Amino acid sequence: MPWSIWKAGYEPFEKAGQDSVFLATPKGNILWTCDPAIVKQLFTSHSFQLPVDLLKFYDIWGPTIGSVEGQEWKTHRKVVAYGFSSTPLPVVWQRTIHQTKTLVERWARDDYLVKSPRIWMSRVALHVIAGVFFNTEMNWKDTEEGGSDSQDKEYQSSLPNSILTIMLRLGVLFMTPTWLLGRLPFKATRETSQAFNDFTNYMLSIRSRVLENLDEVSSKRNKTMLESIVVAGNMDPTDPESKPLSKESVLGNIFFTMMAGHETVGNTLGFAILLLAIYPEIQTKVQQELDDVIGSRPKETWSLETDYTALQKGFLGAVINETLRLYHPVQFVPRTSIAETTLYDSAGKSHVVPPNTLFCVNYAAAFSNPATWTKVSVTADRRAELQHSRAIDFDPQRWLKPAETSDVPIHWPFGQGGRICPGKPMAQVEMIGVLTTLLKEYSIELVIPDQVLKETQGDRGKAWDHARDNAVRQLQESVEANLTIAMLKDLPIRLQRRSGGDHD
Ligand code: HEM
Incomplete structure (x- = not known):
């Protein structure tokens, strides 16, 4: 079922023992794949097109x-x-920084309590x-x-x-x-x-x-x-x-x-904010980077050319990449073959596919395939306790290790080839701009409910662990997919002014 594709992740492929699964259905053939070599061909070869007949619901005003x-x-x-x-x-x-600044002013009215970051x-x-x-x-x-x-x-x-x-x-x-x-x-x-x-x-x-x-x-x-x-x-x-x-x-x-440009960016930022609240040590690293790059300069002097570029290539860029790996807004992309075609998988094996086959590039499986993406070291019991949440494996540092050279991309949240997302540069600027503006002056914290404090007899450490584990679980259980992947349940956070942060 489409809405459970993200939740299933790599598991169906693991069970099948291969990275492509062919389904023969009364309505036609469908190939679900997360094999990077096949995905590259689907995105870049002229033998494959978007199945436009399935997408006419977009034509509210006219063809797009x-x-x-x-x-x-x-x-x-x-x-x-x-x-x-x-x-x-x-x-x-500039517009992103300005909008985020006015948003924080708005949040001040609620004592910086934010019920639904998304x-x-x-x-x-x-x-x-x-x-x-x-x-x-x-x-x-x-x-x-x-x-x-x-x-x-x-x-x-x-x-x-x-x-x-x-x-x-x-x-x-x-x-x-x-x-x-x-x-x-x-x-x-x-x-x-x-x-x-x-x-x-x-x-x-x-x-x-x-x-x-x-x-x-x-x-x-x-x-x-x-x-x-x-x-x-x-x-x-x-x-x-x-x-x-x-x-x-x-x-x-x-x-x-x-x-296409509104929920994708909003949902990714919503996830990034929650992940940073769950992992304060990662948040501190981002803030250290912001202090190094921006120092105490006022917002009007923050520049796209120097500041944005440094942050995008640095740890903050890694946080966004890692968020998009685990919580990519697009969960699958369809293509259809317009002629009989030979596909080559990552092992170099050839497969002939008939015309009119529907292909679905499965993002969730590709971006959590353990052969490509190492898991964080956590015991099996602890993973089970946290509902095998994808948030367990949030590790931005992986993006700062030297990449192995290959002409087959392994991460494509914005797609590949001719139809690659034309909004990618804009999305990246917005995401870096929002997080920079928030984290330069504030820290993001999980909210510990009074009930939890009571249950832990006022032990703030224990209460925080409880709130963190709950947030990690919610980042699996409450994630749903409609047009994009989103965290549907409210998971509140609160902004705290940073003691070292500079305030305009
Ligand atoms: C995190 C943010 C975003 C993600 C992950 C994302 C992802 C994608 C993906 C995967 C595709 C390709 C679909 C395919 O190959 O069929 C796409 C296409 C597209 N995106 Fe984005 N997108 C994002 C933000 C934006 C923004 C900010 C805009 C515009 C303001 C935008 C506008 C578009 C458009 C117009 C297309 C269609 C391109 C075509 O068919 O030629 N996207 N996006």
Whole structure:
């Protein structure tokens, strides 16, 4: 079952005694694989494509980069890639730091108690994306209390509100035709319908404005993502082959990119925060690195070129890599063979696969295969006591050991080949930016419930061990997969000001 793939990890392959398992089903053949050599071919060979028929539910506005193939995909990819290239990463870096700073100010109102880190982290990611895509400033009032209604009579809700509702109601949007949404008598469908209409109208009016001033917008150095997509999706007068992107696809790509970039980053950060709270010694190492790299300089001087680069290559980058290894937001990626093809596995053995075979690249198995990833030394009894949680094997240090050279990648949280995630640089900048801003001034701590303190008769050491073990178990039991892997249960943390940290 798709939702248990992450939980099963490498176990089904271990039981089968091989890294690829072929299933013959009445609906067709499926090959589940975590073999790095086969995965590389699936991602990079032209004999394999995305099974787009299974992904049409993304086409709420129109075809998007994530639901088309072949020449059509190339057009979408070119347009979206142009959007990313004209969105400077220093802007993403600055916006991320600013949003995280305002988030901590918001948390101060709750005495720095954070009930669900994942939800707040997804909001930070959404705020950054909205800023970069539409040059709109989302604030915590917008995303928490529904924000202010639109000042503009044409719209019922503000742009930030319509974005937020759409992102929160993806399930409703995917399952209900948009013409039906407003006619159903439910609050959820009514709100989604309103957000859908408002978002569509906002986007169309911005698109019209860009088209009316195309020359001026085209020559702007820093365009928003929406402006870039409209400009790049317009006909190229110097290329007779170029095809314009329909207005439905302009909106579709904005929606898809926002959806792909919001929960992925938010969920990863949510996991990273919990892991750092569980492992204070690792957190201290990150903070030492932040003190070395950033010193006591104020936030306005933190630079993408020097600070981000050093941290990304250093221990903080290793923490993010390790989080993505254990809690990769994407749990599997599908491909389909368009012709009979020969695949070579990691042992060099060849396998002929028929056309129309469905392939599923199993991330959870590949990233926990004990032949590739050494486990942390913990007894079998202790592993059982902690529900065999993946959090037991959190070891960022492994990323700082010299890598063995091979042309077959063993870690691909962002995919590989032509369809590799175009948002990877942006995601990395956001993740480093958020954690840097939080950990430079604060430490993240698990919250010890009063009940546990009572049970341990006020012994704080014992109580902490109890809270840590509970958190480790939750990081297995309460992890679920919908579109992405997420920690569904609230696991509260609290920020504590660092005594040595510098405060603006
Ligand atoms: C931790 C963060 C992220 C992870 C782990 C991730 C992972 C992935 C993966 C595995 C794919 C490839 C799927 C395939 O091969 O079929 C992908 C595609 C994509 N991602 Fe990301 N992503 C992340 C963040 C982002 C961000 C921040 C954005 C945009 C703001 C984004 C936009 C996209 C788009 C548009 C595609 C489709 C590319 C195509 O089909 O050509 N992603 N992502």
